Amino acid sequence: MSVFQADAVMAEIKTLRCVIGGCAYAVDEVAYTCPRHGELGTLDILYDYEALRSSLDRDALTLGGSSDCWRYRALLPIASESRVPPLSVGWTPLYEAPRIAALLGLKRVWVKDDGANPTGSLKDRASALVLARALEAGINVVSTASTGNAAAALAGLGASLPAIKTVIFVPAAAPAAKVAQLLVYGAQVLLVDGSYDDAFELCLAICEEQGWYSRNTGVNPFTTEGKKTVALEIAEQLSWNAPDVLVASVGDGSIISGVHKGFSDLMRLGWIERMPRLIGVQAEGSAVLAEAFDAGLAPEDISRQPVATIADSIASELPRDRAKALRAVRQSGGAFVRVSDAAISAAIPKFAQLSGVFAEPAAAAAFAGLERALQLKIIQAEESVCLLSTGNGLKDIARARESVGGGIAVAADIAAVRGALGSAGLL
Numbered sequence: 001m002s003v004f005q006a007d008a009v010m011a012e013i014k015t016l017r018c019v020i021g022g023c024a025y026a027v028d029e030v031a032y033t034c035p036r037h038g039e040l041g042t043l044d045i046l047y048d049y050e051a052l053r054s055s056l057d058r059d060a061l062t063l064g065g066s067s068d069c070w071r072y073r074a075l076l077p078i079a080s081e082s083r084v085p086p087l088s089v090g091w092t093p094l095y096e097a098p099r100i101a102a103l104l105g106l107k108r109v110w111v112k113d114d115g116a117n118p119t120g121s122l123k124d125r126a127s128a129l130v131l132a133r134a135l136e137a138g139i140n141v142v143s144t145a146s147t148g149n150a151a152a153a154l155a156g157l158g159a160s161l162p163a164i165k166t167v168i169f170v171p172a173a174a175p176a177a178k179v180a181q182l183l184v185y186g187a188q189v190l191l192v193d194g195s196y197d198d199a200f201e202l203c204l205a206i207c208e209e210q211g212w213y214s215r216n217t218g219v220n221p222f223t224t225e226g227k228k229t230v231a232l233e234i235a236e237q238l239s240w241n242a243p244d245v246l247v248a249s250v251g252d253g254s255i256i257s258g259v260h261k262g263f264s265d266l267m268r269l270g271w272i273e274r275m276p277r278l279i280g281v282q283a284e285g286s287a288v289l290a291e292a293f294d295a296g297l298a299p300e301d302i303s304r305q306p307v308a309t310i311a312d313s314i315a316s317e318l319p320r321d322r323a324k325a326l327r328a329v330r331q332s333g334g335a336f337v338r339v340s341d342a343a344i345s346a347a348i349p350k351f352a353q354l355s356g357v358f359a360e361p362a363a364a365a366a367f368a369g370l371e372r373a374l375q376l377k378i379i380q381a382e383e384s385v386c387l388l389s390t391g392n393g394l395k396d397i398a399r400a401r402e403s404v405g406g407g408i409a410v411a412a413d414i415a416a417v418r419g420a421l422g423s424a425g426l427l
């Protein structure tokens, strides 16, 4: 049963539709996944696109919109008067990157820098919408299991709302730096003596028992709606001309599903003319979806695999949004590619030096994936490409430091400085 009343939400939600069986529900019937298809049966939130087409004006939105993700409120499942977290989420910069284009021999390349979000990753988009929903429903406790950016996003945006408490389940072995961000924001952090999957199951169980709202990826359909705003922004920032190709890194598959949903909504509205091909980038050591794509598997046939990669934000043994992610890549005519940890590490400074955008390993993986897709001729020279940089490089300083050489050690002496600069070819 859903905690949401039909009359408390926007009339525009027409259906919650199960990605596996097409099962359709009203918004007050189900809160999370399809009761018939279980955790694989994630839901699409669909609107009355005919009505939206006639009531919305794309160009008025461009002129009058707020400078955050709520400029697309009319395309989001919250009521127009509902409160939202005050932190400024979304409307992140889209930079043209001519040096990347020149180096790779591409027509045009843009970088969407979602590391510029308040807690440093694209996950803020999902947490913002989930928290707005919690406020609408009058639920004060929102919870998620995560070891990283989703948890930080929930904790940070939750801290911006006095009425909200956040409860985060992390495996006790979670990296200290990630736990620190949660604690600083004042989230209630439970260090579970077990795996991420144990933490996930415990979080779902306690949410159900206590009536807390669950933000868990691949469970809560509103996370996809929040993440779709990145695609809406890219389209608008390119004057409603979608790029030929969009490259994004993939762990649980929720971001690429959100990107697909955003462009799909715009297609249904007639605001863009074509769907970009979506290229999902996985680490070689966490490539469940890439393998399923290559083998032509259905989501039902995907099984859990052990993972190992330096890009912790895309490490996923059994991608929670596997059904939506496979559909996104297949329907868009895209592909999955795999990149090694060495390529991801090399991409961190290369990407930063060619664009000025400092990305965490999972985000730099998109750059490595673009290089790989060009080698494989999945992308052609005459195409335009948008690279999605999903998280800020300051999230993982240790990996960043490993990816570059040292500086020049020099005595505190001007002659020594001249000598060192001379050897470096700078004088």
Ligand SMILES: *Cc1c(COP(=O)(O)O)cnc(C)c1O
Residues within 6 Å of the ligand: 121, 122, 123, 149, 150, 249, 250, 251, 252, 253, 254, 255, 256, 313, 314, 360, 362, 363, 390, 391, 392
């Ligand atoms: C979560 C995350 C990803 C992957 O997103 P999925 O939805 O898990 O596929 C990529 N990069 C960063 C920085 C992330 O935080």
Ligand SMILES: [Zn+2]
Residues within 6 Å of the ligand: 018, 019, 020, 021, 022, 023, 034, 035, 036, 037, 041
């Ligand atoms: Zn179903």
